[in-house]
Amino acid sequence: MPDYKVKQGDCLSSIAHRYGLKWEKVWNHPKNSSLKEKRKNPNVLHPGDMLFVPDKEEKQESGATEQRHRFKVKGVPSKLILILKDEEDNPRANVNYTLEVDDQLFQGKTDGKGKLEQSIPPGAKKGRLTIEDGSEEYSLQLGKIDPITEMTGIQARLNNLGFYLGPVDGKMNPETTEAIKIFQRKHGLKVNGEADQATRDKLLNEHGC
Numbered sequence: 001m002p003d004y005k006v007k008q009g010d011c012l013s014s015i016a017h018r019y020g021l022k023w024e025k026v027w028n029h030p031k032n033s034s035l036k037e038k039r040k041n042p043n044v045l046h047p048g049d050m051l052f053v054p055d056k057e058e059k060q061e062s063g064a065t066e067q068r069h070r071f072k073v074k075g076v077p078s079k080l081i082l083i084l085k086d087e088e089d090n091p092r093a094n095v096n097y098t099l100e101v102d103d104q105l106f107q108g109k110t111d112g113k114g115k116l117e118q119s120i121p122p123g124a125k126k127g128r129l130t131i132e133d134g135s136e137e138y139s140l141q142l143g144k145i146d147p148i149t150e151m152t153g154i155q156a157r158l159n160n161l162g163f164y165l166g167p168v169d170g171k172m173n174p175e176t177t178e179a180i181k182i183f184q185r186k187h188g189l190k191v192n193g194e195a196d197q198a199t200r201d202k203l204l205n206e207h208g209c
Contacts, residue, residue, distance in 0.1 A: 006049040009125055011143035012042040013078040017122040020056050029054050043078075044147050044209055078122040080142070082129070083208060084114040087162075091115075092131075101127040101142075148204045151176070154195050157207040158183060 004015060016023040026032065027042045031052035039045055080101070084092040091114030099106040101120045110116050120127070120142075127140035145160075146153035151170040158164035164179035177193040184191045187202050 003050045004053050006045045006047055006051060008047045009141075009144050010045060010047075011078075012045065012051075013122040014124075014143060015051065015053065019053050021053070023122075026051065026053055039147055041147075041209060043143070044145060044153075046147050046150060046153075078120055078124070080116075080118050080120045080124075080127070080140075081208065082116040084110055084116065084131070096132055098130040099127060100130075101140075145209070148200050151195070154180075154200070154203065157203050161203075161206060 006015075012023045012027055016026045019026075023042060027036060029052055031054075035045075035049060035051060036042075039049070045051070080099075084095060084097075086092055091112070092110060093112045093114055095110045095114070097108060097110065097116060099108075099116070099118055101118075101124045104121070106118050106120075108116065108118065116129075124142050127142055129138045129140060130136070131138075145156050148154065148157070151172060152168050155164055155166070155168045155170070155176055158176070158179045159166075159168060161183070163183045164176065166173060166175035166179075180195060180199060181191050181193045183189075183203065184193075184199055187206070189198055189202060190196075
């Protein structure tokens with residue numbers, strides 16, 4: 001099978017599911033070792049990355065005729081994990097939510113740390129999160145965040161954390177510089193407006209991926 005060129009919105013789970021494979025089989029293939037070392041996180045790829053997708057292996061199972069046999073597919077769902085916080089950076093614990101993903105509706109409550117964790121279809125692209133009585137509603141773009149090594153990845157994470165409201169265009173504009181400074185000041189980093197390694201590491205840690 002030829003290499004697959006990653007597109008915006010792709011993640012390893014969605015790619016592997018498209019070809020009927022487990023994501024671990026794709027990610028751990030020796031031909032993907034360089035990409036694995038570069039990206040670290042299998043579900044944060046960058047458009048243009050080349051991913052080797054191995055052929056699907058056929059597996060044979062024995063079974064008596066005229067009898068019903070049950071086969072269980074393992075490892076298909078993906079996990080969506082969100083941490084909800086208020087304006088003071090405190091976790092929004094035990095908050096009721098409704099999550100809609102690919103016409104599937106999920107309802108639940110965040111835990112004591114404000115965490116929402118839900119199994120979703122691996123190929124999901126969009127979602128909608130409603131908090132409490134519907135007074136808050138958020139559109140979710142699933143699988144579209146770029147690696148932290150890219151300026152678009154930095155802007156998107158700053159946006160998600162509430163520090164940046166400008167376009168995610170990869171340009172080091174004044175709004176991005178100011179957002180980085182605010183983030184650095186809040187977390188006790190050197191305030192220089194630059195996306196240095198310490199800032200990237202802290203941003204990755206705060207964002208969670």
